[in-house]
Amino acid sequence: xxxxxxxxxxxxxxxxxxxxxxxxxxxxxxxxxxxxxxxxxxxxxxxxxxxxxxxxxxxxxxxxxxxxxxxxxxxxxxxxxxxxxxxxxxxxxxxx
Numbered sequence: 329x330x331x332x333x334x335x336x337x338x339x340x341x342x343x344x345x346x347x348x349x350x351x352x353x354x355x356x357x358x359x360x361x362x363x364x365x366x367x368x369x370x371x372x373x374x375x376x377x378x379x380x381x382x383x384x385x386x387x388x389x390x391x392x393x394x395x396x397x398x399x400x401x402x403x404x405x406x407x408x409x410x411x412x413x414x415x416x417x418x419x420x421x422x423x424x
Contacts, residue, residue, distance in 0.1 A: 331419060335367040338415045346408065353402060363412060370416025378420070 343363040346354040353359065377384040 331371065332368065335371055335416060335419055336364050338419075339363040339365075339367045339412055342408070342411060342415070351404065353405065354408070362409070366409065366412040367416040367419070370413045371420050374417050374420040 340363065343354050343360060354363070373387060377387050
């Protein structure tokens with residue numbers, strides 16, 4: 329439960345920071361959903377493939393295809409998506 333709150337909260341704080349700095353594209357409904365859900369999805373994916381090298385290579389290939397087939401109109405949007413993916417990965421890393 330703590331992880332869920334951390335992931336969704338981080339996405340919301342990132343969205344709020346973008347809006348505060350004048351990036352009004354982050355205010356739309358679609359972007360808000362992306363900012364709240366993308367870190368959670370990334371966490372689930374990294375948690376699933378953590379100990380399976382074959383599954384992780386397959387997932388990298390699948391995500392690469394999705395990335396190259398989806399046009400990004402704004403470079404800062406792409407940076408925001410990678411930051412959200414990073415949040416999901418970092419929360420899944422065990423510090424020990």
